[in-house]
Amino acid sequence: MKNDVRDEALGRLLDGVASKIEATPRIQPVVRRGSLKRGARTTAMVAAVAVFVGTVGYGALQMRRTAQPVWDPSTWNTHRNPDGWTASYPDGWHVQSFSQPVGHVSLSGAFFSNVAHDFHHPDLGPNEATSAWDLSSFPPDGVAVSLERFVGGRFFGPGHPDTPFPLSIEDASIVEGSAPAVVEHRTIEPVFHGGLQYTLNVWFGPDASQQDREIAGAIVSTVGFSDASPAPPITRVPDLSGLTVAEAETALNELGLGSIHVYLASDTIAQGTVSETTPEPGTKVHVGTSVELYVSAGPASRDAGFGWIERVFASDPGALIGMYRGPDGQGMAAISRGEDLEFWRSRLRNASDGRSFTVVGCPTTWSELEAVTDELLRLVNSGEPSGLVAGFAVEPRACSVLVEGTFTPETIDLLRSLFGDEVTLVDGVEPAVVLAGDS
Amino acid sequence: MEDRAGFEGFYREHLPRIVRACALVLLDRGLAEEVAAEAFARLWARWGAIKSEDHAGGYVFKTAMRLCSKRARASRRESPVADLEPDAADEGARVAERVDVWRALAELSVRQRQTVVLRDWAGYETNEVATMLGIRESTARVHLARGRDALRRSLAVEERT
Numbered sequence: 001m002k003n004d005v006r007d008e009a010l011g012r013l014l015d016g017v018a019s020k021i022e023a024t025p026r027i028q029p030v031v032r033r034g035s036l037k038r039g040a041r042t043t044a045m046v047a048a049v050a051v052f053v054g055t056v057g058y059g060a061l062q063m064r065r066t067a068q069p070v071w072d073p074s075t076w077n078t079h080r081n082p083d084g085w086t087a088s089y090p091d092g093w094h095v096q097s098f099s100q101p102v103g104h105v106s107l108s109g110a111f112f113s114n115v116a117h118d119f120h121h122p123d124l125g126p127n128e129a130t131s132a133w134d135l136s137s138f139p140p141d142g143v144a145v146s147l148e149r150f151v152g153g154r155f156f157g158p159g160h161p162d163t164p165f166p167l168s169i170e171d172a173s174i175v176e177g178s179a180p181a182v183v184e185h186r187t188i189e190p191v192f193h194g195g196l197q198y199t200l201n202v203w204f205g206p207d208a209s210q211q212d213r214e215i216a217g218a219i220v221s222t223v224g225f226s227d228a229s230p231a232p233p234i235t236r237v238p239d240l241s242g243l244t245v246a247e248a249e250t251a252l253n254e255l256g257l258g259s260i261h262v263y264l265a266s267d268t269i270a271q272g273t274v275s276e277t278t279p280e281p282g283t284k285v286h287v288g289t290s291v292e293l294y295v296s297a298g299p300a301s302r303d304a305g306f307g308w309i310e311r312v313f314a315s316d317p318g319a320l321i322g323m324y325r326g327p328d329g330q331g332m333a334a335i336s337r338g339e340d341l342e343f344w345r346s347r348l349r350n351a352s353d354g355r356s357f358t359v360v361g362c363p364t365t366w367s368e369l370e371a372v373t374d375e376l377l378r379l380v381n382s383g384e385p386s387g388l389v390a391g392f393a394v395e396p397r398a399c400s401v402l403v404e405g406t407f408t409p410e411t412i413d414l415l416r417s418l419f420g421d422e423v424t425l426v427d428g429v430e431p432a433v434v435l436a437g438d439s
Numbered sequence: 440m441e442d443r444a445g446f447e448g449f450y451r452e453h454l455p456r457i458v459r460a461c462a463l464v465l466l467d468r469g470l471a472e473e474v475a476a477e478a479f480a481r482l483w484a485r486w487g488a489i490k491s492e493d494h495a496g497g498y499v500f501k502t503a504m505r506l507c508s509k510r511a512r513a514s515r516r517e518s519p520v521a522d523l524e525p526d527a528a529d530e531g532a533r534v535a536e537r538v539d540v541w542r543a544l545a546e547l548s549v550r551q552r553q554t555v556v557l558r559d560w561a562g563y564e565t566n567e568v569a570t571m572l573g574i575r576e577s578t579a580r581v582h583l584a585r586g587r588d589a590l591r592r593s594l595a596v597e598e599r600t
Contacts, residue, residue, distance in 0.1 A: 004564075004565055004580075006558060006559055006562060007558075007559045007587060008559075010555065010559040010560075010587060010590060010591070011559040011560050011562070013540050013590075013594065014463055014540065014544075014555070014556065014559065014560040015560060016540065017463065017540045017541060017544075018459040018460075018462065018463055018560065019459070021458065021459045021462045021468055021471070
């Protein structure tokens, strides 16, 4: 394609301009020394960044203090976050905070501003949290400080490698023609404390006063991370047996815990009911971790009347991936790769007692799919793809493991690269399942 | 890659190029320096996970470009031309040419500038440009074509065939 060829002439013109752009150290600014209490690792990293700032003189990573502040921080209010950090803010500033577990990730944060305005992403549902703030009507003289903390996992999402939610107004939807969303913002420093991540942002409108800017900087420097509880608070796994999945999730959310659903067939426990959990009830866990819920998928035969199929495979359970009801209501048995379909057909015929059935060969085996579910469990527990996998189970109809959740392109790529055709991804609640018998 | 000394060396070596790319996109040297500093700060936060210098280079360039997207929307600079420092050794004509290029760049949209800078100045392939900007390759091609057309018209440059 002609378009693909690099335009050397344009490149040279641009280089003529670029090569004249100075990129060498300038005057050294004052490096901010805050009063943050941090762990040793954090201090080392911040010191390293400060060295770079001091050496090359870029202003993005430091805030200057005036010699004579006109405000009195001793009269400020203190904001305390359930996760253990505190910040001071002046009277008259507006504070919004949130703390919400999502899957096995917990988000918490606070937004301090001199603007009495609710900054929330407009698309949030009642049980959702976001790190995006709708600043589309941010006033020109506004100043705001947002402090965010992410606990217990990683995110995937568009526009940023680490979040399922837009991290800034630029990644969220902006209504064209509205007042400037954010004219200027600075990430003060990324701070790591005990493996958890904090982000501090300061937002300025173009007409923000110098005093308000300095107040914002001072708020940032008053943030103290409690050393008394460097890890997230501890809670105990409740007893969820007998609850429905929705009830169990509510109970866990109230404690700041997430959940992973594992569906297992059970002849005795009602479908959709939790049978057991890992860890067991009473176990101490950190807020923000996830609890595995073992949920009954109903009887193994999935449909009353197919127990006879399962009994035929009792001697060789690995040959059978599962059973399901076919289009005419007949029993369908999904068989592992490598099995002699004719052999199983005749065994089933002998046991069928006139009932109609079909045998379908899968390109995979029961043990391979079982390995996939084991690996999925391990992955989800280890944090990726975090929070986005709602549940998974072997689906004989698809000769694969059905994985339900909310998927980003990155998650899809990850699951595909790991499992290929052995997973069928279902976004949302209503699956579109490829029937094995359709090919 | 693990050590601070390694990061410092990488930083000094790659900083000028990142600053210049950002300056061409943002048309503002001060902003470009800030964006570059922030991109390197984010790279430093991830330094432990970086596999190689290529990986680091790609990561910091991509981060810088995405930060440029954000800052460009926020920028309200009115006289970007003032950022070009006169070079005593330059003849008047060459200074004027640089001002022309700068002004011509200012007429492009941010995306057009980004794609032209990444493709024609930095030499990345179109698919790499698309990845760095987080857009589809077809979209990148559209921005590139329009940006080039606009620049060529402004600067009366003949199209390369």
